[in-house]
Amino acid sequence: MKKVVKFGGSSLASAEQFAKVGAIINADESRRYVVPSAPGKRFSDDTKITDMLYQCYDLAEKGQAFNKVLSKIKDRYTEIIKGLKLDMSLDDDFETIKKNFLAKAGSMYAASRGEYLNGKIMAKYLGYEFVDAANVIRFNKDCTLDTETTNQLLKERLTAYEKAVIPGFYGAMANGTVVTFSRGGSDITGSLVAKAVKANLYENWTDVSGCLVADPRIIKDAEVIHTITYTELRELAYMGASVLHEDAIFPVRKAGIPINIRNTNAPEDEGTMIVSDTCRVPRFTITGIAGKKGFVAVNIEKDMMNSEIGFCRKVLTAFEDNNISIEHMPSGIDTMTVFVHQDEFVEKEQQVIAQIQEDANPDSIELESDLALIAVVGRGMKSTRGTAGRLFSALAHAHINVKMIDQGSSELNIIIGVRNEDFADAIRAIYNIFVVARL
């Protein structure tokens, strides 16, 4: 059994948190490859090390004094080293960082030092080998990941070590230039390592006990999802539910390695298993609910629209030409509606409308703004009759007017459109009927 374990910033924000992480790793021999993030927030208005590094480098780049911020960063690491009673010093590392900041090594280099230094501490603390991600995570010249080479390099390096720490979030080009993933990218490093070492499991440790059925800001004490498929997770993530960096899914998914989301502060909780497929019966008919506010519906009407060849294409071209992405497109016989993001659309609405008028010559175009989309996702919906019936009667009882319904042909999700102001109430109504009523 071989596990790759990734710990997020809040799991490594202080010596106390490090100690919890150490206990988790030592409790299971198979936790052999460790991917740490940089220290995150210790309390809600604390600053993450990564953000401090960006700020610090910003000063350096402008030629302003940055020593104060850099020494604040150093203090955070020193506190951790002292708290763990480790015999090590980062003096030389900070000298190098200072020199490289003065030489304008770039903001990606700057940000990557958060994980680099934390990785060094972690390796020392655990007695594991330290493998600098710059030597094993390879980026192309355009800053995209070189997946093949990365897999090869990781395999070669890591098979040499029984146990190792590989810092998350960054790698380097062949010439040594450091490159980072986008924010939250340590999740991707963990996934790449898991694939390369052919891990049985990729454990992703964070500060919540797994993915929740609904946003906890709307549903207090929302239930945890025990098992979710990659496809379901993608649907929910797209609609705003975030537990993992979205690019972290692909490497392990292809290799058939499950991800287990766990809570460093409650290691006894089983968390959420993310799998390719499962025959486990879901706890509830629905797996999760997620949604976003801020859409506009562009309603287009034309008599005999359905028999006019090329009508839809002409309408859609108007959006494409103005670089506006389309979210959903329900249609009737003589009507079609295009859902777009309000903030993207607002600047260009007049151009789009003019082009639709010109090219497609509809009878009318009406805009309805301030709409929200909610995705109700669940592999269990396919085999359960009456899901849509229950869903819409729950919304009707809550006096919510449904503006749009779109069920994917896979029966994995139902998307509904409501007014922005009904968003939270709609989610509560759906949660109550499918989850609370079943507890």
Ligand code: ASP
């Ligand atoms: N430290 C980086 C960030 O704050 C990457 C990560 O934590 O995954 O985004």
